[in-house]
Amino acid sequence: MSFANTAIINDVTFHPCVRFRPWESNQILSFVPPDGQFKLMSYRVQKLKKTPIYVKPQLTSDSGNCRVSVMVGIRNDPGKPIDSITVQFQLPPLIVSADLTTNYGTVDILADKTCLWTIGQIPKDKAPALSGNLRLEEGLAQLHALPTFQVKFGIMGVAISGLQNDKLDVKNTPNAPYKGFRAQTQAGKYEVRS
Template structure:
């Protein structure tokens, strides 16, 4: 299901789907429509339910079925997206808590629905309430990126792209006007915006102008194509003969991002014709899971030596050499830097009683990072 097509076309219907934490979100239409619109709406549904429920899986959805149904009913009306902002939805439908659950059990009725329309219903910006309570006069901006890469058997980088989001946590009083600009906006492609963003300033000057929702929200998402380097390298070598396969995997820093590279793991699936595996590492831990996945947890790369995984794989009797070579999946995290090179140049805040506090952060983690052997 993870690799299932997001768009499925039948003679009479169009199906759109996304996969999150073991749950498939499915939308069906009878007429052709832009796929990105449907996929973006399904992603929004998943994000809103995660915000409501704290996590997202099949059991949590079953336990909170009434709230899920009510949220979906408000998010879409007659087949069209309606209310998609979590802060507005929470004024209409209270998030689940112990008191609400007990009242539901005792009375048999839902106690989550509000008795009045949210304040934002009377606002000229429907994603923001006219009265923001407990505003601390702060705004935080995070650039969060995932790096997708593919390295072929010759060690050549054949694909390297960054998928990013600009996430904002806003706690500003009144109805503030924000303007954000990037130092290098020309590197980004395939941009999608939150409804609060005014498109004309971006189209003419690559400047984001918007009145933000209160709380956390995704301001924009983007892609940066054809990056030329990855921060780490993984060099696997597998040689087999006489029923034995020798394995050596070296990991090191190729392009120092200037920040520590954390949470490095390398995993691969043992081929089906392997009888036994004897693998060790000079740094980190090696675990072979029940489904024959080898997980090498490195953490951080030490400065004095390159981590190396080595050992032997014993093939089935009668098999001289290994014909199916594994693909290595790489994970890592870097705090404090966006590997695409995207940087925020300026953030201006207007229409607030006093100058707010502004904070900026960036992080990158590996998405689908494959190294073929």
């Protein structure tokens, strides 16, 4: 198997069935597949131009309260459903109570003061929004340390990295096999600072 644009690939890891020398010399994946399902390779792309979704957090605090508003939407439609979307952030230790609601999905505050907003798929008719109020400890007027929002999502059938399969040769098989390439995009470390 060879790819049209290997220059975008960084931090590659291979399944043990991959022969390393053909990759090292010509960027060709040569392997004997093991039985069953397996992950042939994983890689990272350092400078992804645009993520397919956006997350816009807004926090304002005064008089012992912090108002939170977070919107999530599709920035670049990859042509396939974006699913398994979650937004997570750590509530600062100075927060006494939190009252958060969402117009889509579910929001949970876990025991370690982590707020987990599970969206799933973004509906076509509205952008998911989370809003609410955080109550600060007595004597604090405003929140000084703002949280970082961690976002996760997945897209089956699309490689937003831009990696393209160039050629796939299958040898030593009695029948002509189906040749196919299946991609899956999964957010690694996608953080939005407020």
